[in-house]
Amino acid sequence: MTIEVKNLVKKFGSFKAIDGVDLKVDNGELLALLGPSGSGKTTLLRIIAGLDWPDSGEVSFNGEDALAQGARERHVGFVFQHYALFRHMTVFENVAFGLRVQPRAIRKDEATIRARVKELLDLVQLDWLADRYPSQLSGGQRQRIALARALAIEPRILLLDEPFGALDAKVRKELRRWLRSLHHEINVTSIFVTHDQEEALEVANRVVVMDKGRIEQIGSPDDVYESPATAFVHGFIGESIELPVHIAGGVIRLGDRPLRLAADGLAPGASKLFVRRHDMLVGPPGSGAFEGAVQHVRNFGPVQRAEVALSGGETIEIDAPRDRELRVGDSVGLQPRRYRIFAG
Amino acid sequence: MSAIAARRRTLPGFGLTMGLTLSWLSVIILIPLAGLFLKSLELSPEQFWNILSSRRTLNALRVSFGLAFAAACVNLVMGSIIVWALVRYRFPGRRLFDAIVDVPFALPTAVAGVALTALFAEKGWLGAPLAALGIKVAFTPVGIFVAMIFIGIPFVVRTVQPVLQDLDPEIEEAAGSLGASRWQTIIRVILPSLGPALLTGLALAFARAVGEYGSVIFIAGNLPNVSEIAPLLIVIRLSEFRYADATAIAVVMLVVSFVVIFAVNRLQRWAQSRIPAR
Numbered sequence: 001m002t003i004e005v006k007n008l009v010k011k012f013g014s015f016k017a018i019d020g021v022d023l024k025v026d027n028g029e030l031l032a033l034l035g036p037s038g039s040g041k042t043t044l045l046r047i048i049a050g051l052d053w054p055d056s057g058e059v060s061f062n063g064e065d066a067l068a069q070g071a072r073e074r075h076v077g078f079v080f081q082h083y084a085l086f087r088h089m090t091v092f093e094n095v096a097f098g099l100r101v102q103p104r105a106i107r108k109d110e111a112t113i114r115a116r117v118k119e120l121l122d123l124v125q126l127d128w129l130a131d132r133y134p135s136q137l138s139g140g141q142r143q144r145i146a147l148a149r150a151l152a153i154e155p156r157i158l159l160l161d162e163p164f165g166a167l168d169a170k171v172r173k174e175l176r177r178w179l180r181s182l183h184h185e186i187n188v189t190s191i192f193v194t195h196d197q198e199e200a201l202e203v204a205n206r207v208v209v210m211d212k213g214r215i216e217q218i219g220s221p222d223d224v225y226e227s228p229a230t231a232f233v234h235g236f237i238g239e240s241i242e243l244p245v246h247i248a249g250g251v252i253r254l255g256d257r258p259l260r261l262a263a264d265g266l267a268p269g270a271s272k273l274f275v276r277r278h279d280m281l282v283g284p285p286g287s288g289a290f291e292g293a294v295q296h297v298r299n300f301g302p303v304q305r306a307e308v309a310l311s312g313g314e315t316i317e318i319d320a321p322r323d324r325e326l327r328v329g330d331s332v333g334l335q336p337r338r339y340r341i342f343a344g
Numbered sequence: 345m346s347a348i349a350a351r352r353r354t355l356p357g358f359g360l361t362m363g364l365t366l367s368w369l370s371v372i373i374l375i376p377l378a379g380l381f382l383k384s385l386e387l388s389p390e391q392f393w394n395i396l397s398s399r400r401t402l403n404a405l406r407v408s409f410g411l412a413f414a415a416a417c418v419n420l421v422m423g424s425i426i427v428w429a430l431v432r433y434r435f436p437g438r439r440l441f442d443a444i445v446d447v448p449f450a451l452p453t454a455v456a457g458v459a460l461t462a463l464f465a466e467k468g469w470l471g472a473p474l475a476a477l478g479i480k481v482a483f484t485p486v487g488i489f490v491a492m493i494f495i496g497i498p499f500v501v502r503t504v505q506p507v508l509q510d511l512d513p514e515i516e517e518a519a520g521s522l523g524a525s526r527w528q529t530i531i532r533v534i535l536p537s538l539g540p541a542l543l544t545g546l547a548l549a550f551a552r553a554v555g556e557y558g559s560v561i562f563i564a565g566n567l568p569n570v571s572e573i574a575p576l577l578i579v580i581r582l583s584e585f586r587y588a589d590a591t592a593i594a595v596v597m598l599v600v601s602f603v604v605i606f607a608v609n610r611l612q613r614w615a616q617s618r619i620p621a622r
Contacts, residue, residue: 049521050521051517051520051521070520071517071520071521072520072521072523072524072525074521075523076521077521078517078518078521080514080517080518082512082514084512084514084515084517084518085518086515086518086519086533086537087537088536088537088539089536097519097522097524097532098522098523098524100532101519101522101523101524101525101528101532102523149518149522150521150522152522153522153523
């Protein structure tokens with residue numbers, strides 16, 4: 001199933017939750033909607049599911065208009081952040097729910113339903129919990145049951161809203177890997193929403209980065225990390241050093257200080273320079289584009305994280321390899337291995 | 345030494361609060377009820393039976409319990425709908441309507457009785473059109489029914505309201521996205537979640553209606569065997585100085601009420617056990 005969203009707009013009062021979004025999702029993709037809270041990613045997901053309605057724009061599944069249908073007709077599996085399991089039903093009945101409410105004409109007989117639920121519980125590896133109630137399960141188990149319940153209706157599309165958001169870090173990591181392999185197995189077009197970049201980059205085939213109701217960049221996890229399209233994406237994904245610079249006459253300046261960096265093809269004016277923390281190479285004073293003094297050093301396994309006060313007045317954090325020990329008070333030269341400059 | 349050896353509880357004050365609870369409940373509830381039972385012991389079993397099996401007593405009990413149950417059922421249905429509207433929708437005057445629900449709590453029951461009687465009397469605002477349709481409300485059992493609905497409605501609304509407020513709308517969205525129709529969502533998801541609260545509301549409204557006196561006697565007409573409620577019969581027997589008769593009827597009311605409340609309580613606990621707390 002392909003999904004196509006065209007020029008979508010959704011307002012809550014005067015707040016534009018979604019501000020002109022275009023998106024195409026290919027068949028069998030596992031797509032991440034990544035963004036800070038309030039970026040409109042959940043609203044977009046809920047509109048695709050039919051739980052919210054846009055003010056304008058189009059949503060189509062395989063070319064047919066989805067907005068003409070309610071959530072019930074869209075045949076979309078939705079997994080909620082807080083599971084939304086039915087508390088008065090056993091795990092088994094929760095998973096069976098979608099099968100039991102089918103119109104009588106197409107409803108399967110009890111034996112088929114039982115077999116199907118058993119199959120789904122096996123798929124999420126929780127068949128031994130069939131008779132428990134949701135309150136007796138751990139968060140990770142509940143979310144897997146919620147997923148099994150959504151899959152019971154053989155959805156055309158699977159939508160997951162911050163599926164691991166309410167879980168602790170360790171469980172979250174396990175479930176990430178598990179979700180990816182599950183998707184490989186069932187191969188349903190899936191979209192999941194997350195604010196956790198690591199989660200998006202690790203699980204998804206493609207990542208859509210959103211901010212303030214707009215899409216900032218769509219690309220593979222490598223794309224969005226290695227070649228961020230906008231200042232926002234660079235700042236949001238990966239750990240970045242952000243420095244306000246000024247470009248004039250082919251020279252990049254940090255404060256008053258000209259930087260020995262090429263300004264070819266850059267528009268003059270105020271800009272932002274981005275460098276990944278680990279892309280800042282440390283050398284002797286005078287060896288790089290920046291000069292600074294080490295103010296603080298902490299060791300993080302293979303790297304040392306140093307706070308460096310630049311002579312322009314800014315203080316930045318860099319990750320340097322441990323082969324050359326940095327000490328507080330050292331004067332260093334810093335040369336960015338790679339950097340990007342965005343206007344604004 | 346013994347003070348140190350005494351087991352320390354994390355929550356202090358158990359002895360004090362428990363002692364107060366027991367003595368207060370004894371003074372307020374248990375001792376008066378025990379007195380009631382003792383008084384009825386003055387009667388021989390035969391006398392007791394004769395009082396109870398008299399036509400007038402049986403009819404009074406039937407009117408009280410039958411109409412109270414019917415009124416509680418009506419309140420259960422209408423109360424649920426009112427709760428739904430108050431919790432789920434935002435409309436002008438919602439707060440006012442929310443406050444109006446409490447009026448039967450606060451209004452002196454005699455005032456309510458007089459007001460309802462005036463309203464439903466043959467020339468009243470509602471009584472006149474109903475009379476045109478051939479329905480007589482005031483001074484008939486229907487009047488008792490109306491009064492019992494009036495005093496019972498807040499019990500259902502106020503018990504169900506907080507539970508519905510806590511019910512996560514995502515549950516309904518989940519049911520919808522799984523293909524459930526609105527009706528299926530209500531029957532299979534919402535009502536079972538509200539079940540215990542609905543049962544409590546039903547029990548409270550029923551108990552209140554069984555015991556209601558003030559508003560009913562104004563509107564009932566109080567015709568023996570037809571529109572005479574058991575509490576009124578007790579008062580009549582008392583005014584005739586037939587104290588034993590009065591206590592016998594009271595004991596029966598007490599026992600039946602207790603059995604009903606106990607049964608509903610068990611039912612509620614059973615329903616609750618199927619929805620363990622989050």
